[in-house]
Amino acid sequence: MRWLLIKDLQILRRSPLLVALLVVYPVLIALMIGFALSSPPGKPTVALYDAVPTGKGSISIGNQHINISHYADQLFASINAIRVNSKAEAIAKVKNGQAQAALVIPADIVSQINSLITQGVGSPTVQLILNTRDPLERQFAEQAINARAAQVQQAVSKQVLGVAVADLQKVLNGGTLQFLGQSVPLLGLRNTRAIVQGTITSLPANSPLRTALGQVVAFSNLAIGGFNFASPVLQKIGSPLTIQQVQLAGKTTPTASYAAAIAVIVSLMFVGVLLAAGLLALERSENAYSRLVRGLVTPTSLLSEKIVISAAGAAAVTLLMSAFVSLFVHLDWARFPLWVAALGLGGLAFGALGVAIGGLAREVSVASLMAFVLTLPIAFVALVPGDAVSGTLRSILNAVAFVFPFRAALQAASNAFSGAAPGIGWPLVHLAVLALVFGALARLTLRRFA
Amino acid sequence: MAVRDLSRRFGTRTALDRLSFELFAGEVVAIIGPNGAGKTTLLSILAGVLQPSAGEVSRPTGRRFGWVPQEPALYSKLSVAENLRLFARLEKLSDPEGAVTAMLAQTDLTDRADEEVGRLSGGNQQRVNIGIGLLSEPPVLLLDEPSASLDPRQRERLWEFIGGLAVRGTTIVFSTHNVAEAERFAGRVLVLGDGELLFTGTPAELERTVHTPDTDPGDFETAFVRFLHDRGH
Numbered sequence: 001m002r003w004l005l006i007k008d009l010q011i012l013r014r015s016p017l018l019v020a021l022l023v024v025y026p027v028l029i030a031l032m033i034g035f036a037l038s039s040p041p042g043k044p045t046v047a048l049y050d051a052v053p054t055g056k057g058s059i060s061i062g063n064q065h066i067n068i069s070h071y072a073d074q075l076f077a078s079i080n081a082i083r084v085n086s087k088a089e090a091i092a093k094v095k096n097g098q099a100q101a102a103l104v105i106p107a108d109i110v111s112q113i114n115s116l117i118t119q120g121v122g123s124p125t126v127q128l129i130l131n132t133r134d135p136l137e138r139q140f141a142e143q144a145i146n147a148r149a150a151q152v153q154q155a156v157s158k159q160v161l162g163v164a165v166a167d168l169q170k171v172l173n174g175g176t177l178q179f180l181g182q183s184v185p186l187l188g189l190r191n192t193r194a195i196v197q198g199t200i201t202s203l204p205a206n207s208p209l210r211t212a213l214g215q216v217v218a219f220s221n222l223a224i225g226g227f228n229f230a231s232p233v234l235q236k237i238g239s240p241l242t243i244q245q246v247q248l249a250g251k252t253t254p255t256a257s258y259a260a261a262i263a264v265i266v267s268l269m270f271v272g273v274l275l276a277a278g279l280l281a282l283e284r285s286e287n288a289y290s291r292l293v294r295g296l297v298t299p300t301s302l303l304s305e306k307i308v309i310s311a312a313g314a315a316a317v318t319l320l321m322s323a324f325v326s327l328f329v330h331l332d333w334a335r336f337p338l339w340v341a342a343l344g345l346g347g348l349a350f351g352a353l354g355v356a357i358g359g360l361a362r363e364v365s366v367a368s369l370m371a372f373v374l375t376l377p378i379a380f381v382a383l384v385p386g387d388a389v390s391g392t393l394r395s396i397l398n399a400v401a402f403v404f405p406f407r408a409a410l411q412a413a414s415n416a417f418s419g420a421a422p423g424i425g426w427p428l429v430h431l432a433v434l435a436l437v438f439g440a441l442a443r444l445t446l447r448r449f450a
Numbered sequence: 451m452a453v454r455d456l457s458r459r460f461g462t463r464t465a466l467d468r469l470s471f472e473l474f475a476g477e478v479v480a481i482i483g484p485n486g487a488g489k490t491t492l493l494s495i496l497a498g499v500l501q502p503s504a505g506e507v508s509r510p511t512g513r514r515f516g517w518v519p520q521e522p523a524l525y526s527k528l529s530v531a532e533n534l535r536l537f538a539r540l541e542k543l544s545d546p547e548g549a550v551t552a553m554l555a556q557t558d559l560t561d562r563a564d565e566e567v568g569r570l571s572g573g574n575q576q577r578v579n580i581g582i583g584l585l586s587e588p589p590v591l592l593l594d595e596p597s598a599s600l601d602p603r604q605r606e607r608l609w610e611f612i613g614g615l616a617v618r619g620t621t622i623v624f625s626t627h628n629v630a631e632a633e634r635f636a637g638r639v640l641v642l643g644d645g646e647l648l649f650t651g652t653p654a655e656l657e658r659t660v661h662t663p664d665t666d667p668g669d670f671e672t673a674f675v676r677f678l679h680d681r682g683h
Contacts, residue, residue, distance in 0.1 A: 003539045011527045287523040294498040296540040
């Protein structure tokens with residue numbers, strides 16, 4: 001096997017273009033994937049026409065002022081806003097592609113909100129104008145604005161409810177109310193009840209007022225009970241759900257480390273599979289296979305040599321890549337031996353898959369094409385989140401991901417890089433088994449060579 | 451070497467049907483026959499590349515035959531010397547470097563030892579191809595259509611080289627479509643048709659089988675065609 005290894009290394013050394021393609025291309029793709037996955041989403045550019053006059057952006061509820069403009073400004077956290085001076089200008093920005101969407105806030109938005117809050121009448125409306133040429137761009141802008149608008153609505157609702165709850169407390173317990181710039185004392189239900197009860201006890205036993213005042217006390221009791229119940233309920237409506245996060249087992253992979261693991265395993269897969277498939281097909285296209293297996297080398301030894309050289313090449317490339325990525329993303333160097341184990345066994349599994357593919361092809365070009373065409377869906381299937389699809393399809397995707405090395409290699413690498421759960425033991429065993437299974441399949445495909 | 455009742459089937463198709471013959475030291479044997487007769491299959495079984503479905507091939511113990519496939523089985527990115535060195539090491543020769551040097555001299559390629567095989571002419575590639583088959587100094591050299599891709603001058607040099615091997619005691623077995631080559635260089639011909647061994651003997655004996663007082667085939671090729679026709683091929 002040693003002489004075959006040396007021979008293949010000599011051939012690779014004299015094929016710089018092939019080596020460059022095998023190494024540089026997947027590394028570039030992998031780095032782009034990693035960068036895309038670890039980068040935060042960009043902000044859509046939105047033309048904003050705010051017709052609300054300056055200084056007219058607040059409403060008063062009871063003794064509190066709510067600045068609507070303050071909440072509108074929160075939208076800018078999610079968008080790159082281009083302020084324009086008219087609705088027509090906003091639409092023009094969308095049409096000529098300078099903005100992906102336009103947001104038009106009418107001049108009477110504050111009075112509309114005021115009317116809704118104080119009288120329950122009306123439906124405050126802002127207008128979102130979307131570019132329909134590119135569906136993905138349209139969805140991106142729509143989601144960014146809707147998500148932020150929902151947060152703004154919730155914040156405004158919470159503040160309005162806060163005012164309402166405070167006013168209820170005053171109706172219940174008494175206090176002062178600001179009205180037309182004047183402080184107006186408010187007696188409150190509890191005080192009213194106490195006064196009425198005091199009045200009842202001072203009345204003669206047979207006074208006809210006792211019955212009437214008793215009805216007032218009964219109403220007060222009912223109202224106090226109702227307000228006691230309503231107040232905390234109203235407070236909760238502002239934020240009805242509190243989400244408490246519980247991590248079930250171990251620590252989870254940081255997003256950046258996971259993205260790095262994906263980038264590294266995509267490279268491992270491309271280099272391992274393409275190299276193994278190409279080197280095995282080369283024996284056929286150079287007509288050397290029949291000469292080798294007539295007693296000089298056993299088919300199993302030949303396959304093992306191809307798997308080992310492709311695994312070593314893929315692991316070396318991806319270890320270098322991991323070291324480079326660790327300059328930008330935290331990868332745990334203390335776990336370096338596990339990096340080697342994950343990428344080494346992953347390389348063996350991908351190499352075995354590569355020789356199984358290479359055994360089916362007569363030409364290097366066909367083997368490379370087959371390897372490329374097969375590996376892309378394997379990665380795609382393994383990266384589909386389990387909950388993104390329905391039951392039957394999820395089972396099928398899980399089964400497909402299980403019989404190919406990508407998912408196991410990704411689990412092993414993400415654990416090696418960060419110590420994330422689940423552990424690395426099972427993925428490594430899984431990879432070793434897959435290497436043996438694909439090696440056995442490759443041995444069967446070699447019968448075609450004979 | 452003796453071949454006894456050798457058969458080979460591919461699925462339901464019989465490529466070779468109960469062939470029996472012997473080979474003797476230093477003789478040059480040509481395997482001829484129409485396309486699909488089984489020539490390459492027979493050579494592949496003799497070389498050990500294919501296993502027979504039935505029958506046996508008895509070889510001198512401990513010796514592997516030299517094998518020269520029809521298409522040069524070489525690594526085009528390696529030099530002439532590197533190709534020879536690789537196979538010398540895989541053959542586990544006691545002195546691989548010595549064998550390479552000797553083979554470069556024997557094939558007259560010493561001055562091109564460091565040239566990549568992919569840049570050599572077809573004739574020189576075939577010489578390297580044969581050189582690899584001869585590295586272990588086999589008692590029998592099997593060649594499948596050795597002159598198929600060569601021009602007349604290269605063919606002449608090839609047969610000169612092979613003739614020299616036979617003189618030194620190597621048994622040569624080659625397949626060819628060129629029956630004139632078989633007549634000229636082979637001491638004995640094996641004629642195959644549809645996997646059956648139709649004739650074994652010298653070219654002159656084959657001519658005599660179709661020669662009658664009324665019909666003179668004129669040349670060996672005409673005699674060969676008539677021979678096949680007479681036997682329904």
